[in-house]
Amino acid sequence: MSNPKIEGYEFKPGFKGMSEDTGSDQTMFKGVHWGKAMMWIFLLSDTFIFSCFLISYMKGRGSTPVDWPNPSEVFALHVGGVPVPLLLIAIMTFVLITSSGTMALAVKYGYEKNRKMCGWLILATAVGGLTFVGMQAFEWSKLIHEGVRPWENPFGAKQFGSFFFMITGFHGTHVSIGVIFLSIYAYKTFAGHYDERKRGWFTSIKGDYVEIEILGLYWHFVDLVWVFIFAFFYLW
Amino acid sequence: MSEDYKDNIEIQTQSSESISGGGSGATTDIDYVRPAEVGEQDLYHGHSFITKWIFCQDAKVIGVQYFLLATFTGIIGLILSWLMRLQLGFPELAGFMTAEHYYQFVTMHGMIMVVYFLTALFLGGFGNFLIPLMVGARDMVFPYLNMISFWMFFIAVGVLLASFFVPGGPTGAGWTLYPPQAIKEGTPGSGYGILLMCISLVLFVAGFTMGGLNYLITVLQARTRGMTLMRMPLTVWGIFTATILAMLAFPALLVGGLMLSLDKILGTSFFMPTILQAGEVLDYGGGSPILFQHLFWFFGHPEVYIVALPAFGIISDLISVHARKNIFGYRMMVWAIVAIGGLSFFVWAHHMYVSGMNPWFGFFFATTTLIIAVPTAMKVYNWILTLWRGNIRLNVVMLWCLGFIVTFVNGGITGIFLGNVTVDVPLSDTYFVIAHFHMVMGIAPLMVIMGAVYHWFPLVSGRFLDERLGKWHFWATFLGAYSIYFPMHYLGFIGVPRRYFEMYDSPYVTSAVGMNEFISMAAFLVGAAQFILIYNIIKTLKVGKPAGHNPWKANSLEWLTPSVPPEHGNWGDRLPVVHRWPYDYSVPGAKEDFITQTTPPSEVANTEVEKT
Numbered sequence: 001m002s003n004p005k006i007e008g009y010e011f012k013p014g015f016k017g018m019s020e021d022t023g024s025d026q027t028m029f030k031g032v033h034w035g036k037a038m039m040w041i042f043l044l045s046d047t048f049i050f051s052c053f054l055i056s057y058m059k060g061r062g063s064t065p066v067d068w069p070n071p072s073e074v075f076a077l078h079v080g081g082v083p084v085p086l087l088l089i090a091i092m093t094f095v096l097i098t099s100s101g102t103m104a105l106a107v108k109y110g111y112e113k114n115r116k117m118c119g120w121l122i123l124a125t126a127v128g129g130l131t132f133v134g135m136q137a138f139e140w141s142k143l144i145h146e147g148v149r150p151w152e153n154p155f156g157a158k159q160f161g162s163f164f165f166m167i168t169g170f171h172g173t174h175v176s177i178g179v180i181f182l183s184i185y186a187y188k189t190f191a192g193h194y195d196e197r198k199r200g201w202f203t204s205i206k207g208d209y210v211e212i213e214i215l216g217l218y219w220h221f222v223d224l225v226w227v228f229i230f231a232f233f234y235l236w
Numbered sequence: 237m238s239e240d241y242k243d244n245i246e247i248q249t250q251s252s253e254s255i256s257g258g259g260s261g262a263t264t265d266i267d268y269v270r271p272a273e274v275g276e277q278d279l280y281h282g283h284s285f286i287t288k289w290i291f292c293q294d295a296k297v298i299g300v301q302y303f304l305l306a307t308f309t310g311i312i313g314l315i316l317s318w319l320m321r322l323q324l325g326f327p328e329l330a331g332f333m334t335a336e337h338y339y340q341f342v343t344m345h346g347m348i349m350v351v352y353f354l355t356a357l358f359l360g361g362f363g364n365f366l367i368p369l370m371v372g373a374r375d376m377v378f379p380y381l382n383m384i385s386f387w388m389f390f391i392a393v394g395v396l397l398a399s400f401f402v403p404g405g406p407t408g409a410g411w412t413l414y415p416p417q418a419i420k421e422g423t424p425g426s427g428y429g430i431l432l433m434c435i436s437l438v439l440f441v442a443g444f445t446m447g448g449l450n451y452l453i454t455v456l457q458a459r460t461r462g463m464t465l466m467r468m469p470l471t472v473w474g475i476f477t478a479t480i481l482a483m484l485a486f487p488a489l490l491v492g493g494l495m496l497s498l499d500k501i502l503g504t505s506f507f508m509p510t511i512l513q514a515g516e517v518l519d520y521g522g523g524s525p526i527l528f529q530h531l532f533w534f535f536g537h538p539e540v541y542i543v544a545l546p547a548f549g550i551i552s553d554l555i556s557v558h559a560r561k562n563i564f565g566y567r568m569m570v571w572a573i574v575a576i577g578g579l580s581f582f583v584w585a586h587h588m589y590v591s592g593m594n595p596w597f598g599f600f601f602a603t604t605t606l607i608i609a610v611p612t613a614m615k616v617y618n619w620i621l622t623l624w625r626g627n628i629r630l631n632v633v634m635l636w637c638l639g640f641i642v643t644f645v646n647g648g649i650t651g652i653f654l655g656n657v658t659v660d661v662p663l664s665d666t667y668f669v670i671a672h673f674h675m676v677m678g679i680a681p682l683m684v685i686m687g688a689v690y691h692w693f694p695l696v697s698g699r700f701l702d703e704r705l706g707k708w709h710f711w712a713t714f715l716g717a718y719s720i721y722f723p724m725h726y727l728g729f730i731g732v733p734r735r736y737f738e739m740y741d742s743p744y745v746t747s748a749v750g751m752n753e754f755i756s757m758a759a760f761l762v763g764a765a766q767f768i769l770i771y772n773i774i775k776t777l778k779v780g781k782p783a784g785h786n787p788w789k790a791n792s793l794e795w796l797t798p799s800v801p802p803e804h805g806n807w808g809d810r811l812p813v814v815h816r817w818p819y820d821y822s823v824p825g826a827k828e829d830f831i832t833q834t835t836p837p838s839e840v841a842n843t844e845v846e847k848t
Binding site: 006007008009022023024025026027028029030031032034035037038041042044045046048049051052053056059060063064065066150151157158159161162163166170202203204205206 | 269270271272273274278280377378380381445448449452453456457458459460461462463464465466467483484486487488490491492494495498502503504505506519521522523524527530531534814
């Protein structure tokens with residue numbers, strides 16, 4: 001993105017520009033919307049939450065005396081009697097990453113004030129998220145059906161069930177919250193709240209298409225976290 | 237300084253000839269401050285009683301709400317400490333107390349004081365009230381989120397206090413909540429108590445995150461014209477850095493709390509190894525209790541600085557105003573705050589020397605711990621150098637400041653003892669530790685809070701607190717606190733263990749009994765002395781001396797609002813424009829001994845004012 005024009009302030013490139021922005025008055029991140037800056041810092045905090053979860057997982061997996069189950073067997077789907085490892089999870093990951101793409105397009109059309117396209121793309125993103133949560137529910141029920149519980153696991157270490165349900169559950173909650181907000185934003189976009197700068201229901205702040213970008217940041221973050229969870233649970 | 241002085245005069249002569257303004261290009265007008273980048277904030281003005289005082293979106297009201305609720309919770313913590321001291325000093329009078337009660341009181345006293353009192357008060361209370369005023373903003377950037385933040389805190393406190401009334405009572409696992417004992421039968425409150433504690437902490441973290449985002453973005457993105465980061469009062473720097481710490485440290489507590497609750501409710505074994513209970517093997521197995529300790533202290537150590545950094549910042553401002561001198565080494569102070577904040581993430585395991593860790597690990601953490609002493613000592617020197625040859629007003633605020641420096645140095649030095657593994661191991665489970673952390677993060681920050689209350693009360697209410705009552709309050713608290721904690725160092729050295737309900741027939745009984753009685757008497761007195769402040773506040777609200785504008789002759793923006801106390805929106809029609817740092821006191825050549833942040837350079841061109 002090109003730098004916004006700010007009266008009486010000259011942008012400089014590179015490290016010098018960064019230090020001058022930091023040393024200047026009023027704002028540190030020039031031209032960055034308050035809400036956007038807030039979302040970045042929130043995501044930093046959320047990164048620490050997921051890091052704590054994943055580091056705990058590594059520690060738990062490393063120190064348990066019982067063997068960890070083999071992920072390519074536990075997570076395999078049986079297609080026509082043949083176990084196919086990582087099939088479901090590949091589809092889930094594909095769907096979630098694709099929804100990141102539609103989200104990015106929605107942001108673009110939002111800034112172009114293309115209300116219809118923007119709304120449909122947000123809706124597509126929400127559908128992608130919902131599909132992901134649905135498939136996760138399917139995987140959970142499959143594991144539960146096979147006897148895996150948070151407190152026990154027929155395939156090996158107890159902690160496998162505990163960490164799997166807790167961390168994917170926490171991530172799934174993030175996705176679900178995202179889907180709820182996506183649906184609300186889709187409604188607001190179609191209803192023209194952002195074009196009319198209608199005030200928010202609770203916050204009474206004037207609506208703006210930047211809100212879609214802020215939600216987009218959250219959504220991309222949730223996708224990125226999934227990549228790590230995917231790697232740590234399914235590929236390790 | 238004298239060179240700056242000449243520069244100033246030169247610039248002034250130039251500027252009188254040059255044309256002022258002239259668009260966005262370079263200008264020689266020394267009063268020029270570039271125009272606002274962001275438009276006026278769109279504020280929601282409350283109209284009814286409920287939107288003005290209860291579900292209020294004004295950061296100042298939210299700050300006062302935080303302050304009152306934190307104080308209320310703190311008083312409960314105080315009463316719990318009285319009960320503990322009654323048991324320790326006069327067990328024959330505390331017949332109603334069982335060992336279970338004692339552990340529950342220890343736990344709740346610790347958790348309340350650290351999280352629900354000090355953290356909420358410094359960040360929620362002072363942060364909300366002072367940040368927008370000090371950086372020249374109309375309000376916090378997300379007022380609605382800010383309101384929710386307080387009400388989350390309210391619910392968290394409610395859940396915490398509810399645990400006193402559930403079957404089994406509140407948790408008695410110690411404030412560190414270490415598993416396995418926190419959730420095993422036999423520990424008081426191992427049923428509902430520990431669960432409510434975890435829920436309350438999770439709510440607190442969620443609520444705090446909302447507030448914390450507000451503080452950070454307000455400081456980063458909503459300063460007024462001319463307010464650079466290096467012109468912010470140190471109070472804002474302290475609260476800002478503490479908030480960053482909180483945003484990065486609370487996640488560990490959240491995760492630890494969630495996993496502990498799952499171990500309790502669902503019977504997962506995150507922290508639970510194979511355990512025998514009354515000869516029976518429990519269903520748990522394979523978990524790691526040390527993992528919880530790491531998670532807890534990764535939060536717990538930064539938490540110490542979450543409390544200490546705002547205190548450092550506030551005390552710097554109070555000392556500077558009441559010694560009528562600029563703060564010595566402002567930039568050094570800022571970088572010290574940032575350095576302490578950064579280092580605080582690499583020292584957590586010094587709380588775990590006795591957990592059986594690898595000695596090399598302990599060596600690493602001892603090293604980082606001792607390195608923190610460097611920026612901290614720099615701050616202490618700078619406070620003393622600020623006082624050095626200052627024009628000191630020996631009022632109540634200054635007394636609290638001096639009290640803070642003394643107690644803080646005292647607690648800091650014992651911290652250097654405990655930072656070393658070999659010294660810590662024998663002292664770790666004794667009263668020496670109690671004395672250390674109460675001095676350094678109990679009494680010292682409390683002194684700052686008291687000083688800040690006496691300092692800013694005229695701004696909040698428009699009236700001065702009574703000086704005479706204030707001096708009684710100070711001396712009772714200061715001498716009393718020393719009477720409590722100084723003997724505890726000795727108790728620690730002779731090996732009296734902490735967290736013990738009673739001393740049984742141990743060899744130190746004879747020498748410890750008298751001292752315990754003395755400490756308890758002092759504790760009752762100090763606790764009671766705090767009610768002098770409450771009486772003082774109530775009295776002042778009715779008949780206090782009106783303060784008027786800027787009663788302390790301070791420089792920073794919060795005293796320069798058009799009305800006192802400031803109204804919603806803080807600044808009336810026009811936002812202030814800042815030309816300098818807030819520490820221009822006793823500038824040679826200036827008419828008065830203070831130059832406010834909004835004074836343009838042209839008005840003070842003939843003085844030896846610092847260029848900031």
